[in-house]
Amino acid sequence: MKLRNIYLVLISLLFISWNSAGPKYPTDYFELPLNRSVLLSGTFGELRPGHFHSGIDIKSLKGTSGEIVSASAQGFIARIKVAPGGYGNAIYIAHPNGYTTVYAHLDHFDETVAAYVKEKQYELKKFSVDLYPKPTQFQLNKGQLIGYMGNSGSSSAPHLHFEIRRTSGQVPINPFLFGLQVTDKVRPDIGKLQVYYLSEDLKQIDVREYPLLRTASGRYTIADTLSEGAWRVGFALKTTDKMDGAPNRNGIYELQMQVDDDPRFSFALNEVPFSKTRYLNAHIDYAARQKKKGYYHRCFKLPGNALDIYSRYKNNGVVKLYSNQSQKVSIEVNDINGNISTVTFFIKRDADMSASQIPAAEFSADNEGSLSITKSNFKCTIGTGALYAQTGIDYRTEKSGQNHYSALHHIGSENIPLHKYISISIKPEDLPSALRDKAFVGRLDEEVITNYGGKYSNGYFTASVREFGNYTIEVDTTSPMIKPIQFSSKMQGASRMRFSITDNMPIGGKARGLRYNAHVDGKWILMEYDAKKDMxxxxxxxRISTGDHEIVLKVRDDRGNVAEFRRTFTR
Known part of the structure; x- marks a missing residue:
């Protein structure tokens, strides 16, 4: 008994050391970029579509733009980026201690920075710019004004997205590892458990979902012992975190799993490089997300998952089941402030193993191999590293509807994630040569066609895609639409003019979005583009004096269709 206790203590110490290992961060250098206590609408490592959240989202005090944003520490502005999506208006400050802070979705920059950016936009004749000022140009003290909180880029409400990165490699790091503080005494919430029946090569055979019973604050269980018809299983938890004073469901920080008190799996969201953030699709149950069931954290690691957030354990969290022995499983979920919730349940192997039969598929591939599929009028190439585990892939074709210039080719399942682009080639049918430049590879999803672009060569249109699904050849001969929102022939006293620009179909893959140019009296003018509002x-x-002028606005889509707005106005 004494030897067993010593063994458990050693295992526990090893478990702690594995999870606490890693670089130490300065905890007295940075301060929060707003001069007030903050509430969060997003945490570091939070699960987002196709990526982990790379910073923290600080809520607006009154739900509006305009709050002052200040430098978190001494440094210089190393980068300024303006984009219609993504981070919108963003400032990157390099600090002498080897870290960089990022301030995104700003409404506008400090006056001096804004003047510099506008000058560069006119010089380059581009709204979207990625600028790298000289280190001596914008030197900053801690707490110095740099801009104002906003809603630019792919933001859904006014807030500040704040990051701390290691300057070398620009690797995002959890900001709360640097000693920043928020008030939070709320335990994470655990919603449901999923159990996956797995083959020896971790191909998913079946999945079962179980609601959890909350027995006390932070304590969850399943009333009866789970009896599963599988040789081996993996688990996943649907879990989120809240904080004091805010209703938002944010992400957790850490998860640890034990089986019969033996550590089997853990992860901690300390750092996630951008080069690996798409492996989120291997970390989560992608199929559950596609079916709108929310995000589930896997408690086992797929073979093609290259994330570095996990500790190393035998079998990577996969649990072998026994018919004559129930095993106790405990999964502990932590937030960054040390609030803990735990789910505990028992599991054994059922006598009925009929559910453990591996379903057949026409093709099969894994994360280490490649696969080429050639069918009548259709080709598909899946390269190494595109998949996360052994995966069955089916193909079928059917007659497409009107306005399509090929059959409808169904490849794979929409519930299977792709890490890398794959190549799809489709031979068009009855496509007039005059429409060849307007044709594209389209993905059909619930009667909606998404343009994935594509090039014509050797009788096929070929496009790069990162989703399985239904593909066909479609044409687009419709020009974008330009609608004046704030414009008239008499613009005296107006501070701005605004136009809505839209296209007739969404884009995906590597297809290009709308491109535009505006000129007044033959000279290029700056048009700020808010992609989420099409504005x-x-x-x-x-630059535009009083008097009579002519504006010409041209908008071009991926297939080269052009819309033009030409009017005269008076200032």
Missing amino acids: LTHRFDE
Whole structure:
């Protein structure tokens, strides 16, 4: 008994050391970029579509834009980026201690920075710019004004997205490892458990979902012992975290799993490089997300998952079941403030193993191999590393509807994630040569066609895609639409003019979005583009004098269809 106790103590110490190992971060260098206590609408490592959240989202005090944002520490502005999506208006500050802080979705920059950016936009004749000022140009003290909280880019409400990165490699790190503090005494919430029946090579055979019974604050269980018809299983938890004073369901920080008190699996969201963030699709139950069941954290690691957030244990969290022995499984979930919730249950192997039969598929591939599929009028190439585990892939074809210039080719399942682009080639049928430049590979999903672009060569249109599904050849001869929102022939006293620009179908893969150019009296003018609102805005300045003028706005889509708006106006 004494030897067993010593063994358990050693295992526990090893478990702690594995999870606490890693670089140490300065905890007295940075401060929060707002001069007030903060509430969060997003945490580091939070699960997002196709990526882990790379920073923290600080809520607006009143739900509006305009709060002052300050430098978190001494440094210089190393980068300024303006984009219609993504981070929108963003500032990157390099600090002498080897870290960089990022401030994104800003409404606008400090006056001096804004003037520099606008000058560069006119010089480059581009709204979207990625600028790298000289280190001596914008030197900053801790707490110095750099901009104002906003809703630019792919933001859904006014907030500040704040990051701390290691400057070398630009690797995002959890900001709360640097001593920043928020008030939070709320335990994570655990919603449901999923149990996966797995083959020896970790191909998923079946999945079962179980609701959890909350027995006390932070304590969850399943009333009866689970009896599963599988030789080996993996688990996944649907779990989120809240904080004091905010309703948002944010992400957790850490998860640890033990089987019969033996550590079997854990992860901690300390750092996630951008080069590996898409492996989120291997970390989560992608199929559950596709079916709108929410995000589930896997408690086992797929073979093709290259994330570094996990500790190393035998079998990577996969649990072998026994018919004559129930095993106790405990999964502990932590937030960054040390609030803990735990689910505990028992599991054994059922006598009925009929559910453990591996379903057949026409093709099969794994994360280490490649696969080429050639069918009548259809080709598909799946390269090494595109999949996360052994995967069955089916193909079928059917007659497509009107306005399609090929059959409808169904490849794989929409519930299978792809890490890398795969190549799809489709031979068009009855496509007039005059429409060849307007044709593209389209993905059909619930009667909606998404344009994935593509090039024509040797009788086939070929496109790069990162989703399985239904593909066909479609044409687009419709020009984008330009709608004046704030414009008239008499613009005296107006501070801006605005136009809505839209296209007739969404884009995916490597297809190009709308491109535009605007000129007044033959000279290029700056049009700010808010992609989420489909809105172009020009703010009048001294470049357009009083008097009569002509504006010409042209918008082009992926297939080269062009819309033009030409009008005269008076300032």
